Amino acid sequence: MGNKELAEDSLIARRRDVEEEEVVGLVHDSNEVISQLERGDWSRRVVCILGMGGLGKTTLARKIYNGDKIKSMFRCCVWGFVSNDYRAQELLMSLLKLLDLPAEEYKDLTDQAKMKRKVRERMSGKKYLVVLDDIWNTQVWDDLQGAFPDDNNGSRILITTRVKDISHYTRATFTYELPFLNESQSWELFCKKVFCKEKCPHELEPLGREMTKACKGLPLAIIVLAGMVAKKERSPREWIKINNHVSWYLAQEEEYRIVTNILKLSYDDLPQALKPCFLYLGVYPEDYEIHVRRLCQLWIAEGFIQKKEVGPSNSPEVEDIADMYLDKLVERSLVQVASRRTDGGVKTCRVHDLLRDLCISESRENKFMEVCTNLDAIKCNSRRMSLQYRGELRLTEDNQSSARSLLLFGENTYWENESEGWKQIKNGFKLARVLDMNRVVLCLSPRGLKTLIHLRFLKVRASSVRIGNDVLASLCNLSNLETLYLGIEKPITLPNKIWKLKSLRHVYLDIDVYVLTEKLSVGASISRMKIGETKVKNLQTLRSIYLNARTASVLSKGMFPNLTKLTLCREVTELPEPPEKELLENSLRCLNKLRTLKLLGIAKLPLDRDAYPTSLTKITIGYFPPLDARMIKTLGQLANLRTLKLFRGGIIGDVNCVAGDFPQLQVLHLTDVQQYGRWKVDGGAMPQIRYCNDPRIL
Template sequence: MAADGVVSFLIQNLSQLLVDEANLLSGVEGKVKSLISELKFIDIFLKSSEGKRSNNIVKEVVNQIRDVAYEAEDVVDSYVANVSLHRSRTMLGKMFHCVGQAMMLHDVDAEIEKIKRSICEIYSNRDKYGIGEGEFQRGGEATTAAAAEVLRKRRRDVEEEDVVGLVHESDAVIKQLVKSDSRLQTASIIGMGGLGKTTLARKIYNSKKLKEMYPFRAWGYVSNEYRAKELLLSLLRCLSTSKSSDESEEELKEHLRECLNGRKYLIVLDDIWKTEVWDDVKGAFPDDNNGSRILITSRIGEVAAYMGTMPPHYLPFLTQEQSWELFSKKVFRGEDYCPPDLKDIGMSIVESCSGLPLAIVVLAGHVSKKDKSLREWSRIKDHVNYLLVHENNTKVMDILKLSYDSLPQKLKSCFLYFAVYPEDYEIPARNLIQLWVAEGFIQIPETGTSDTLSLEDIAEYNLEELVDRSLVQVASKRSSGGVKTCRIHDLLRDLCISESQATKFIEIHKELDISKCNSRKMSFHHSTQFSFTPNKNNQLHMHSLFLFGEELSWDDESKGCKQFRKSFKLARVLHLNKVLLDLPPSGLKLMIHLRYLKIKTDSRSAENILTSISNLRNLETLHLSCDWVFSIPIKIWKLKRLRHFNVRIKEILNMSRVTNCERMSNLQTLCEVPLYSETISMLNNDNFPNLKKLGLWCYPYFKDGLQHKQSSTGRAANLSLLSMHHLSKLCTLKIRGDIFHPFCANGFNPTSFSSNLEKITMVDFKELDFKALGKLPNLRILKLRRGSTGDGLHCVAGEFPALQMLQMKEVQVERWIQEEGAMPCLSRLIIKGGSVEDLPLQLRSLASIK
């Protein structure tokens, strides 16, 4: 995280701690308030220096600020954790540790004073070395402009006259441009940096067809360092009209308009980053209803939406065949021949570029200077990332880094977070959003829509903005249209890793040895057991741990487990993806700062784990996988900050009665819990007023092939007893299993369910009454898997008034009658497996049958 992000986050975190943990901060409350005041001055300084940090002295000052902010956070968090531990002790334990507590109070007081002196010293150095605001402003623009010109030249170095894979793309855009519409129209080419947008635009601009159609053509390079006067002058020069740079922006705009008046023209505006560009120059382009066109290129979809009157053309990555063709043209300089023994390894080298033309051209340029031998190409294959990211080929990363540098501060941490995932990993969007929230990257605006926007809503907007800026790719979409999974290009991931390491934000390791780590967030992409030998320094600053790789098993006596418990007392995020954890009831008790926890456990240890989790009062997201557990502790239902409770427990042998469940106003997700009378009681009693997603398991107790005796307090229940009308925010419902008929004609009352239900998924049901579901007014998505509709489907007018998608997998439908006026909004019908007799004629055009 950049230093300004660290300081802003720390100010928010400490201010919130003063509210939430006032009783734990007793004795140092005044010191913390004083520290916040000092940090606010530092925050102002950082904001004034943003974008002007090429100076090495400035960089060093910023790094010092970041380090001291981290130190301040650790001191306060450690104090809160230690006070919490002390207050959980017995009276005898408190007496035994009373001297230690007094010393701790003295030590934290001294530490905060030391940090405040460090802040003062940093501020003094700022003045001492002449790096105040005035210094930043003088000469900053000239330096930025010079850097932009260097980068522009680098771009030209890697542009190709005849890049492969663009014939279809150029034909598609030209077809858009020349379609018979006399009004002035704007077309756009959108894609990530290095994808060939400028090359494609130049190919179109120079095409014979367009030269004949548009006798007046002009090319303007905009860039991130846009200056209106320079852009207008460059367009006028293309039109053979020279004007003095002494003229004002308005005068130049008027000259350009006069030059284009009454003429059919094509204007290319290359590399636009901001919508303000269009606001500045659109007045210079007259619309004489003669078929004139404007073509823009941008990395940002929002720009196309703002300027464009035509749908944007999203430039795809090259296919494997196209990538090899481009690579071969550059390496063999037009020759078609590639030695057979180099073909396979050459394809592997090209594959590392993941279809990005910029990377292919730069890499091919390096390979072309080397011997065309198997030995030399094998060496290159093992160091592709190094050749692209380091050595003398920084032009690749410089071009990609423009996208990162242009991000607002609120998005930079979100983007860098992609570094934690392994290469080519398909990332679940909801999981990513929950992590961003837990890390504190997402903040509710101080004014405006805080009552209607949740943290998750804001995080989703952030993800969509990263997609819009061509930094994140959508791998799959939800049936509702949102992002389901996403990924990031390998080179952008390398950029995330490089920036993260430079700012001590995240470290990535392939071996589970934590002794060399120097970061607060660590991600291990491992294939071994933990080698965990922490030192005194890194025990304090570990805040997030991610494990990806082979399954690990940690019992209470294992080395990994012991060191993990000692070293992560300040942890906020534990994403133990494939760790089978076995801890005593007190195992996680000390981790009171924990916001996010994802673990697996076996049935023998599940109750201990759940008891331990019950102490985590700051926990926001829990993902827990287990086959069965004896009971869920009552204290779990008292975690007031819990937002997402995702459990995969097939059986709970004793669902204890919850007579005093707290009102969990923050809970949005409750999945996938067994359906018992106690579950229904909690839902009926309005304990979860803001629940948005609910998943229920309806299975009897089976274990090892034997049906277990149900306890008096742990009995399965009929879904018809469940009332959801008060769950006004419930949008998604998933029911798995069919002990009792959940939607039967006699037992289902649509008023018992939330009228806001938009999506229902049912799995493993015996029979289904479609009429009951058809009465839900806002149901847009219905997914059915493995079941039967009984006598069949008979949909009459007015049923399923909002349904847009119906998916049936392995569903038996005896007959289907569809009357006119039923399902009026249906646009997608997916049928896979099972059998559907006599599919109605009016639905056949919508159906995708597999």
């Protein structure tokens, strides 16, 4: 790595030190709002944060929500994203997840009234804080307020909105109008984002202050501008050039266009390779929490990510390049991190609505993408089409399109005959690369699927075993397929022919949460494979595969030599099987590149550390009968294990960790794990640990 790359990495690391909680101008604001949450009688009260888009309402609310003072004041805290594209059932479902509703109770929540009743039950008797972020209309309050009990215990509801009438309608006892940053605060925020803990060089300060003034005190504009400036050389010559660009952009439009111009300037400054990745974020609905792994797979399927040949043994995988591209968009403040993985990587992200508007307008102008919010308007000349409208997702014969990518965002839809959509897909999207059918459940065989020979990414749900098997059979003809997400509710079998797809990289068999029970009876089997068959060299991910003799046989033959992520689950069968420990040993034997292993419902683990690939960095074990503590001790001897997660199970006996155990472990996370013994951690054990959620251990 050269000096330039090292300097850039150092800059990125320093900028990450500027946490969201340190955004300037919010200390007084948060104290003011918190004091109002404390005041008043014991009845349920509403407090409102009001301001225009990009002013920092969500940032302020998040700072309050995450503060220690709030955690000590309220026994129960939940956060709901509302947005302009509000759907009551989705929001209620997100609240129930935060309220830890048991998985088995989700299947009974068939309508909005039952969901509201369940939310009320989960919160009853608790002093709570509910945050409803970005309310646009009064209907939201009418829909939701009945879900929040008033037990006369000091509970509070904090809302953020850009519509002043919302404050009056909800009878907020206090409304805090978030001000724009003054010049001093704007400059402080700009410097934090560009220089972190360093001071701005004296010769750059006048130019920096001039650029910052153009942002008119809007935090989003300042952050985005600073993200661009931080990537540039720190010299008067370069900053004069940037300042001239800012002035030129701002001179073209009226004052209300200032923010858009600054956002567009940052977009124009992106390297060419990042521009389509950024524009693609517009395919998601407003305030949508984007799963980064799936986003990167879509980028790859669209052809935005090209594998770079660095050398015969140093060529990064396309997934690694996609992750790097996302990090660069985050670093430039064009993408907001919504949640992080335990290893620190970005798990989900969001795009501010002003930036999303920019994505859509730029995409429409150059026919990169079209967002359709009206079913009658689906006559698209763009290469990509995103359907985002209320109601069921139906396509008609009139909906002709030249798009090669179709992404569907709407309510759950069951396609029960060809005229409801599939016929239009096979006739109108013959050149499709991407079919992301998020909420569509196929109730008929997709007979035209096998003709979509250019398809690289498919996400769909099947209503039955027959439909699921028909989907899999159709895929065997699609030689370009890279990523498959198939939603299932019944066990299926992966056919042998699917492994002849040389481009296949990721196979996810998605199981609805309410069918994931202790018995774990839903998953997929692998058909028997002949010894000597061609290896599937590109396959990296296999999710929800039964641990049985056939699986062990296939994996032990080294048919998937580059597999990095594997989820195995227990198969409920009356037929005799070899012991789980033996099956698992055979399954892992040839997986020399496996990094992530997830085991569901499996009670017996190998006691020999040599049975596990040395490449393993993360192990998750869930829904398991009580494990022998010696098995945990064995995991502690894995040299590269960094993350260990255990949930819904038990441990029998004492786990004795001595010096040298868990040498690289950074994250230990236990959820609903009954311990019939103690964890004993001696000095020198877990030397790298930085997070453990169970105080009984550390």
